[in-house]
Amino acid sequence: MGSFHVGGRAVTVEGLPVTQQPPLAPGSLPARFDPNGRYLVEQMYVQYFVPEPLRGRVPLLLWHGGGMTGVNWETTPDGREGWLNLFLRWGWAVFNCDAVERGRSGWPALPVPLWEADPLSIPVEHAAERFRLDRPGSQFPREAMEQFGRQLVPRWVTTDEPALAAYLALLERTGPCVIVAHSQGGSFAFQAAQRRPDLVRALVALEPAATGDPKDAGRLRDVPVLLVYGDFIEDDPRWPEMRRRALAQADAVRHAGGQVDVVDLPAHGLRGNSHMLMMERNNREVAALVRRWLQARGLEQAPAPAGG
């Protein structure tokens, strides 16, 4: 296990005055503060784990959704094992990252802001509504809503381009892989797979916010895709149309000779899932469904025979 930052660039700040900072810890000393120099920006934090025995034929990359971090895939808000642990137990090398400017990827507090517009935070109730966590019969562990709320981080809405660049840098670093992506991460995953289909052996998109450029559907011809949707889609103001657009893209990919499978969890007997399906009460069953799909694509080695 280990971690690294990938991608990004340097920006240089010049000509600003040097000041004295008051002590930065009680009992410490004042410090000279010189804001001029090089800042590393738009990099992405990645933490990886390689289990033994290794059964996944390629690394599995977890890409979280907007306003959150890789913490989504770790322990669930109610304290159970998340998909990171589950896929590790199943023998997959897992790379879990924080998108550019989120979490441990860092963001630059420069004298002149690097990106247009201000970052946004959303309140817990708003997340609960937008992510369909508050519907009757939900699988979301509602007693842990505040623990989930602690996972939320600000998002800029003007960082898509550097975020995509860092994801592409990650693909180049890991080589051929499986991407499991959620929501905004799904949008990045489709765009990345369209740019580098040679590096994506399979793409699992959990309620993707978007599915890439329709004009380039054919570039996904050799990338098996699984689309997964939870429950309560029909009554939502946005998800019926977002799902419809994804299904249109799926048709276009199939038309170009590709393969897209669509799983609506309720049709598979998994009812009550929200947008945050990787952390809900039945998160193991949903993960197992994804794993079976990967196994059926030949991406997981069979275990060594007992006594062999």
Place this chain on the structure above:
Amino acid sequence: MGSFHVGGRAVTVEGLPVTQQPPLAPGSLPARFDPNGRYLVEQMYVQYFVPEPLRGRVPLLLWHGGGMTGVNWETTPDGREGWLNLFLRWGWAVFNCDAVERGRSGWPALPVPLWEADPLSIPVEHAAERFRLDRPGSQFPREAMEQFGRQLVPRWVTTDEPALAAYLALLERTGPCVIVAHSQGGSFAFQAAQRRPDLVRALVALEPAATGDPKDAGRLRDVPVLLVYGDFIEDDPRWPEMRRRALAQADAVRHAGGQVDVVDLPAHGLRGNSHMLMMERNNREVAALVRRWLQARGLEQAPAPAGG
């Protein structure tokens, strides 16, 4: 292994207008944005690992320094194993955290800022100077300076109080523990140990920015303390005085019946270390020195006898 957020509080925002956001992903739909509601703030992210066999008698908590995150303890900038991995290999349960508002702890981008003053980022050259990475003969892997620069995150200078509160909440959650703290983390560790000496079996402070309240030195009477300093202290504008203050506090603790050991690494044959000594070329030797000190305090179980 797993993770959680600890501490923090809720703040409520009211009376602001609801707006429409443009699509947050290309090809996605506009979304209603309601900033009113509860935000969870000032929590701290903690990731933990429990190895087998377990030999540390209590959990070991890693507290990073200012302007950085728990990533400091993971893979070194030049790609070697960090102290997180080393202490895990040695059989310690390790809890690695991001201080309040840093990294995965998140910060709230509220319409009215929560904290006074703006966050600060520092350029790489400034970090290199302040952390003494650029001295001739340095153990710092200078070829990896940019990878180190990617670890830097903004810091507010007005969040000491909620940061300390979250560290205290962590101590209550883990129970009795060893704290290994660096720089600003060292300042928090001394303050936390003075509040809850019953929960700190030992405190290892790597170049602490400060060493707690001199008036309360006696509260550290039953907490064995190790102070560790690197090289190039004498020529620095701040560190001779910061070290002198720590040694005065050490004297006061000893006077009250406590035990404080001070290790200047060059006096132990470990030359060339900067402020970032946990990630330098000889980081394993420095970690081993800390481990031997913990062993001498009876905090690590001997291995089971071979064949036993």
